[in-house]
Structures are given as structure tokens and as C-alpha cells.
Amino acid sequence: MNGASAARTVAVIEDLGFTDVVSIPDGESRHLHQALLDTPDIEVYSPTREGEGIALAAGLWVGGRKPLVILQNTGLMEAGDALRGCGIGPSIPLLLLVGWRGYPGAMAGTMPVDSAYPYTEPLIRAWELPHRRLMSDDDLGVIGEMAAVAEGTSKPAVVVYGYGFTP
Amino acid sequence: MLRLLAARRTDEVVITTMTATLQWPLVSSHPLDFDFLAFGMGHASDFGLGLALARPERKVIVLKGDGGLLMSLGSLVTMGRYAPPNLLVLLLENRSYEMTGGQPLAPKADFVALARGAGIDKVEQIEDVTTFEEELPRLLTEPGPHFIVLPVTNSEPLPPVAHTDHAERVVSLRRGLGLE
Numbered sequence: 001m002n003g004a005s006a007a008r009t010v011a012v013i014e015d016l017g018f019t020d021v022v023s024i025p026d027g028e029s030r031h032l033h034q035a036l037l038d039t040p041d042i043e044v045y046s047p048t049r050e051g052e053g054i055a056l057a058a059g060l061w062v063g064g065r066k067p068l069v070i071l072q073n074t075g076l077m078e079a080g081d082a083l084r085g086c087g088i089g090p091s092i093p094l095l096l097l098v099g100w101r102g103y104p105g106a107m108a109g110t111m112p113v114d115s116a117y118p119y120t121e122p123l124i125r126a127w128e129l130p131h132r133r134l135m136s137d138d139d140l141g142v143i144g145e146m147a148a149v150a151e152g153t154s155k156p157a158v159v160v161y162g163y164g165f166t167p
Numbered sequence: 168m169l170r171l172l173a174a175r176r177t178d179e180v181v182i183t184t185m186t187a188t189l190q191w192p193l194v195s196s197h198p199l200d201f202d203f204l205a206f207g208m209g210h211a212s213d214f215g216l217g218l219a220l221a222r223p224e225r226k227v228i229v230l231k232g233d234g235g236l237l238m239s240l241g242s243l244v245t246m247g248r249y250a251p252p253n254l255l256v257l258l259l260e261n262r263s264y265e266m267t268g269g270q271p272l273a274p275k276a277d278f279v280a281l282a283r284g285a286g287i288d289k290v291e292q293i294e295d296v297t298t299f300e301e302e303l304p305r306l307l308t309e310p311g312p313h314f315i316v317l318p319v320t321n322s323e324p325l326p327p328v329a330h331t332d333h334a335e336r337v338v339s340l341r342r343g344l345g346l347e
Contacts, residue, residue, distance in 0.1 A: 059217020
């Protein structure tokens, strides 16, 4: 697997009407981050840490925008209180694209296993957040599916990407 | 200080957190008041930044404490980077975690220097109520963003925490903004 195309992913994000992206790039999302920066109709904000980013995205949504949050699984772990307080608790329907650091190595049998790998999906389940996996272009429909779930439930929803994005 | 702000305030959003959530309702009851208590430790101004970016026509005022700022110092850098002119952050500097009993904060941290070093251009320290009253009309109208450090003390007992529903607070604010 090589991941999803950044250009096709941006097209999906635009089609779904996202106005802003709050993104702290990681190694797997860097091509998507750049493609978003090159997209004039989408504003990209890069905070210094992920909890800050979720609060910023919540403010954007409360103000009438439609933000998407892109963060690594390590950032999701850092952002727990913000996710609780600015997403789950107040029923703010944020869609999170979460990079699954450690997944490719674990699938390839590389040792040692990245300690971020095994906790990612259990953590998302612990938050009781619906999620789907995005591993290639074939899975791009899950972004719209989870965006609809977030809006339908008024709660955050998650798309986990395992192999990052190609240029 | 809060009474002066409430008297001058018109259609600005006012976001409060921690101690300010207990004191602000004593002087203000407004559809655009937003109680951020328990929404995420240290993130009131991050939320305010997002709201200010989303609503450029609307002034957004954040009342937060120095303890909260220390929980998310990086937010100063993000505020300096995106710099919406309609954002006013009032830092209530009491050098303690007042809500939890007044435990002391780092005594030497220079919040004015931190904000300036983070790239925020309009940083000021206002030392007393009289000066705050004089400067407030300018702060409410001049393009920012502004980061204002207000050394404060409080000798009065704090009112009890009002546990209101988080989702209803959001709906109320969006209704006040004409979005619900």
C-alpha cells in the first residue's frame, strides 16, 4: 500500500464543503498538508500543538465555518482534554483525520513496534468516537461517510489513515 | 475592571474561563457571553482565536488567567501568526490558581515579554483600574489583535460554580451570532 493521493483527497475535502483545515503536519500527511496550502479556497491553520488546534477548530465551527482537523495519533493522545471539552462534551461535530504512526511498520513486521501503534484504535474506541480506516484511494469515501456521521450525531468522528498521502 | 468592561461592551463576544466565569455573570448577562469553563484546560484563547477568524466583523474578547495561559503557552505563537484584528485577550494576572485555592504560579514569568516574543505586536500591561478605564474605548475599537496583561487581586469570596450544559452554551452563542 502507498496511501491515498493528496490531490484526490483535497478534491474530496473541497466537495464536502470544508472551509478550513487545522493541521499539524507529520511525515505521512506532509503531501496532503502542502496540497491544502496550495488550495486557494481552503484556509489552513497550523497551531503549535494538537489540543490547541482542536480548540481553534471548535471556535471556527461555532463561528459558522466548517473545519477539518488533521493530526497524528500522537497528537490525538496529547489533545485528549481538548477533544473532550471542545468536541464531545459540547456536541461539536469535528471531523478528525488521524495519522496512524507505527501502522506501516507493524504491518511489515518491523521491530521494535512503535508504541504509538497499538493504542490508536483502542483510544478512539475509548472516546466512543466512530471511525473508519483510509488506506488508499479506494477508501476515500470514508471521509464523506464520517463527515455525515459527525454532523448527524453532533459529535466528533475520525478517519484514520495508515499509509499517509502520495503527492 | 469587569464592571467597566461590562458597561462599555456592546455587541462583542466575551469568552470567560476559570475565575472569570464566576465573576463575569455578576456584572453581565448577554447573549454573546460564553462560559468556557471545563471546555479544555488552557484553551479559551485558542477557541477565541478560531471564533475571531470565523467572524471577522465581530470583536471577540477573551478573559483568561495566567494559570490557564501557562497550560498552553504555544497559543501565543498561533495568535501572533494568524493575528485576527478583532481579537482582544485580557490576561488576568494574579500569579495563582485562584479557583483551586490560590496555589502560587512561577513568580518570574514575564507575560508581556512572552507575548511579544511570540510575535504579537500589540502587547500592553495596564497597571490600574483608572488606566484601564481610559484605555478601554481604544482597545474596543482599534484593530488588534491585542494582548493585555492586567495585574489583579481579589479579596472577595468566589461565587459557586454554575454547572450548565456545554452543548446548550454552544447553541446559545450560535443563536446570539445568528447561526441557529
